[in-house]
Amino acid sequence: MDLLDAMVLGVVEGITEYLPVSSTGHLILASRVLGLVPDPSDPGFVQAQRSVDAFNIAIQGAAVLAVAGLYWTRVAGMARACVAWTGLVRRGPNHRLDAVLLRNLVISFIPAAVLGLLFDDAIEARLFSPVPVLLALALGGVLMIAIAPWVRAQAKLEGAGHGPTGSTLLPWQALVVGVFQCAALWPGTSRSMSTILGSMAVGLRPKAAAEYSFLLALPTLGAATVWKARVLMEPGAIDQLGGPIPVVMGFVMSGVVAGLSIAWLVGYLSRGGFALFGWWRVLLAAVMGLSIWMGWLSLAQPPAT
Secondary structure, three states: OOOHHHHHHHHHHHOOOOOOHHHHHHHHHHHHHOOOOOOOOOHHHHHHHHHHHHHHHHHHHHHHHHHHHOHHHHHHHHHHHHHOOOOOHHHHOOOOHHHHHHHHHHOOOOOHHHHHHHHHHHHHHOOOOOOEEEEHHHHHHHHHHHHHHHHHHHHHHHHHOEEEEEEEOOHHHHHHHHHHHHHOOOOOHHHHHHHHHHHHHHOOHHHHHHHHHHHHHHHHHHHHHHHHHHHHHOOOOHHOOOOHHHHHHHHHHHHHHHHHHHHHHHHHHHOOHHHHHHHHHHHHHHHHHHHHHHHHOOOOOOOOO
């Protein structure tokens, strides 16, 4: 992987992480298009593929920082509420709302965290390849197109007045969102799509659902980044990715572009936009499917270990 490859992957991650189009799916496909699939006959094939896949997950950490920066007041409020329980600081003016939001995010985080730890190796071995990704992209796209009128109707209600937020969800509702998030363990499904739909299913309207999805990314993507970063710490992993400079540049590009993507998405969902992402998913799946059929896209993946 050279500097340009890393920058391209960083931009792809930044654009797609918070859009309901699946960043992991796009990164898997982008890695193939860029020719970052190692030669299966190479003795270091498995390690090299693991390094690329780990990089594609780890650069999500920069997208996490983008959320933390854009929603700093909410993050700081939750941190203060957490510390206030110890008695070391006074409760803030919105202590109850901040504490409930923190509780809900923890509850929503748990299901995917448990399943991810249990099935991480199986998911990587069987689903981190073009065919499963394209299937998830296409099916998710059809679903998004089908429910687009409902999303527009919900957006109009949101514009008419204040509605529920992540700070007003009940524990069982937060758990439902967490169950929806588990679908995103299948690359190509989209964590953002799953959590936005899950949030709307329990009563949040598009803008509030998107913001809850962004905040839920903090523990979810943060944990995934730390978990995958251990692969990058293995001897020789950074060298296989072209050294530290491409890796750092990929992080930088991911964070900057993710911040811009979040700002745009909130406004777009507030206007009821949703079908656009569905059509993009279906189009991408069709184009990439044709590429596979024509032999232009490699289907190589590491063997199950």
